[in-house]
Amino acid sequence: MKRIMSFLLIFEGLLLLGLFPVALVNQEPVWPVVIPSLMALIFGALIYLFLGKSSGISTNKENISWIIFVWIVALLIGTIPYLLSKGFDSLTDILFETISGFTATGTSILPNPEILPKSILFWRSLTQWYGGILTISMLLLVFPKINIGGYKIFSLEDDRKHLITSVFIIYGLLTLAQVILLLAGGINLFKSFCISFATISTGCFLPDQTSVANYTPYLHFIMAGFMLLSGLGGLFYFKLFVLKKSNFRKHEEFRLYFYSFLIISVLFAWILSHTQSIQNRGEIFAKSIFQAASFLSSSGYEISEFRLWPHFFQPVLYLLILVGGCTNSSSGGIKLSRFIVLFRNIRTPFKNPSGDSEVSKISFNGKEIDEDTNLTILTFVSIFGFVLVLGTLVLTFVTNDLNTSVFLTITALSTFGHSMDLSGLPQAGKILISFLMLMGRLEILPFLALLIPSFYRNSPLSSEKLID
Helix, strand or coil: HHHHHHHHHHHHHHHHHCCHHHHHHHHCCCHHHHHHHHHHHHHHHHHHHCCCCCCEEEEHHHHHHHHHHHHHHHHHHHHHHHHHCCCCHHHHHHHHHHHHHHHHCCCCCCHHHHHHCHHHHHHHHHHHHHHHHHHHHHHHHHHHHCCCHHHHCCCCCHHHHHHHHHHHHHHCCCCCCHHHHHHHHCHHHHHHHEEEHHCCCCCCCCCCCCCCCEEEEHHHHHHHHHHHHHHCCCHHHHHHHHCCCCCCCCCCCHHHHHHHHHHHHHHHHHHHHCCCCCHHHHHHHHHHHHHHHHHHCCCCCCCCHHHHHCHHHHHHHHHHHCCCCCCCCCCCCCHHHHHHHHHHHHHHHHHHHCCCCCHHEEEEECEEEEEEEHHHHHHHHHHHHHHHHHHHHHHHHHHCCCCHHHHHHHHHHCCCCCCCCCCCCCCCHHHHHHHHHHHHCCCHHHHHHHCCHCCCCCCCCCCCCEEC
8 A cells, every 4th residue: 555655656756747848848947846746756755665665464544544645745745836836826726726636626716727837737737637547546456445435346356456557558548549639630739638638537627718618529529538438437448458358238337327428418419409599400419418428427528508507407417416427437426336326225125125135135237235335335325415415504604605505515526627717715615615625536434534533543444454
C-alpha cells in the first residue's frame, strides 16, 4: 500500500515537471510548476525509501489512513501552482478548483479561465486526468481489499500489477486517441490535450470560455464517444483486450450501461424535440447522444441547458446524476452495479414472500453475493442518501435557495460537473461543496471512519490483516 501511494506522488511530480516545456514555450515563469514538482517527488521518494520497504502486511485502518493521507498531500501540492500564479481571489477558490479537478468533477469557480497562464491552465486540466489515475488505483487495488462499498465483488482476482499496468496503458491510449481525433477536427494541440484530459477522466474543465454547444457536430460525436468509453472503466477493456473474456451477456453492469445509454438518448431526443425550437432531426439526434453520454458518464458537459428543461423532468435528471457509470470507472455517483444489487434486494420480499433463504439470495454476474458484502452495499447506498439530505439542508442555510442547494449537493456528491456560475456563492458554501466532492470521490466511508472513535482503537475490523 505504501509503495503504491509513493509511486502516485512521484507520478504527480513527474506530471508537474512535464509542464516545464509548456511554460517555456509560452514564455511564462517556470517556478510555479517546478517547486510543487520537486515537493511531490521528494515526498514520494521519502515514503518509498523509509516506509515502502516495511512489512507487506497492513490493516484496514492503515489502508484507510494512507488513502486519506495521500489524497490530502496530493491536493495540497496541487494547489501550489494556482497559489503561485495569483489568478484566484481567495484560498477557498484555489481549494475548490483543485478538489474539483482531482475528483474529476469539473465544476469551476472561474468565470473566465483564460486569465490563468497557459501552463497553469494545462495543469488545471491535467488535475482531472491525474485524479482519474488516483481514483482507478484506489478502486482496483485498495477498495476491494477492505471491501469499501462492496468493491470486493466488482474486482478481479488477478495479478494486480498486471491489471493496473494494463488499465493505465489503456487510459493513456484512449487519451492520445482523442487528442488525435480532436486535432483532426480543427482543435489546436493545447486545447486538444486539455479537452482529452477532462473527457477521459469524466471531468469537464474547458481551457476557455467557448461553450461546447458551439463546437462542430464532428467534435460533439468524438467527445460523446469518449465520454461513453470512459464511463465503462478500464476493467472492461482489461477483460476485453487482455483477458479476452469479456462476455457482454454475462456482465450485467456493462449490459445495463449500454441499454441505459440507448433509452436515455431516446428520452432526451423526445424532450429536445418537444421543448426546444429545434427543427433539424440530425441536430436533435446529435444533442441527445452527447447529453446522454455526458449524464451516464457523469462528465457534466452541456450541449443543451438541461436545467431549463421542464420541471417534471428534473427528478429524472437528478436520478441519472446519482446513478453514475460503471463501478471501476472514474465516473461518479452510486454506480450502476450497486443499483442492480439494491433493486434485487427490494424485489426479494415480493418475489419470495415466504422468506425461503435459498430464494432470497442475491446474485451479481451469476455469482452469489455473501451476506456481509450485500449489507456493505446497502449500507453505502443508505449513507450516501443520508449525506445527500444532510448536505442539502446545510447548504440551504447558506444559500437560502432549496432548489439550488439540491442541485449543487447532488452534483458535488456524485462528482458531476456543471457550468453554473459559483463565483457569487458564499465562502462557507464553497467549502461545503468542496468537502462533498471529496467525500463522493472517496466513496464517503473512509471519511466517516475517521469520525468514529472506535477507528482509533484496536478492533477486529481495524486490525484485520491484508496483504499489501
